[in-house]
Amino acid sequence: MESLFFNTPKECYKITKKSFYEQVDISNGILFYDINTNSQKRKIEFNYIDKMLFIVLVESGEVIIRGNSFKKVVKSSSIATLINIASPFEITIKSSSKLFILFIADFFLKRYLSYKDNEPIDFVYNKLKGKEALSLINLTPLDAFSLYLANKIKLTSKCINLQSIKCMYRCLEFIVHNLDMLDIIDSSVSLDEQQIAKRAKDILLKSYTNAPTIAKLAKMCATNEFKLKRAFKNVYKITIYGYIQKLRLERANLLLKEDTLSIKEVAKSVGYNHSGYFAKLFFKTYGVYPKDII
DSSP states (O other), X not given: OBOSSOOOTTXXXXXXXXXXXXXXXXXXXXXXXXXXXSSSOEEEEEOBOOEXXXXXXXXXXXXXXXXXTEXXXXXXXXXXEEEEESOOEEEEEOSSOXXXXXXXXXXXXXXXXXXXXXXXXXXXXXHHTSSOSEEEEEEEEOXXXXXXXXXXXXXXXXXXXXXXXXXXXXXXXXXXXXXXXXXXXXXXXXXXXXXXXXXXXXXXXXXXXXXXXXXXXXXXXXXXXXXXXXHHHHHHSSOHHHHHHHHHHHHHHHHHHHTOSOHHHHHHHTTOSOHHHHHHHHHHHHSSOGGGOO
């Protein structure tokens, strides 16, 4: 077996076109697959010696991920975050499927370790030091922010200059956003609270720009408001309102960098009708006002 990742600094941002997908090597230790099938069932086999994290964004269709005794079906509008420890695996793609897969080598992750157990990158890296060959560590509904970032990564090919570093920057944003959604839960939290919080989080990921009220969200999660708020805070260490605000401001931050919308339009697109209130929240979070970064 050989490595999926090239191990020489002489290569960067290399596009390899296949029959139904493109493999794009960004730099040593990170690459992505842009896959789009029309009418045929397809399969990609991975026989490499690498320990890796990979994030599968299924925009449409369905994929089946297999490895040894592991099997997981990931359907349309989902994101699956998996790790593989130097073991062969395969991805079977159903017809008319569109997906994006980002592969990150363990040695790439090692550069960003904080040596704190509750840090997402440390959590993933420690799992990669284990013995389980292929495992799923997170599965969430596809959120607009992840799709936006994946599209920006793919569009780097249209850049004339600094492709590798621009793509790397966008990939880091994608990794941070998706690892930040990992459920690293305190063992003292009850299973019932974990399930309530996870249901609420999945709903909010799809509707944070027009989020339901706490009362409505509680009904959707088959619980009451008190239990919902307590469970969410115990599991994710943040209030529901704080989590909604976090998702909105992350999205707004990228939209402002694109310089295509006014501050008022950005505020409205992420769920804030008053641009002044949005500006205050933005300053409190990032230390600058929206007008200072456009």
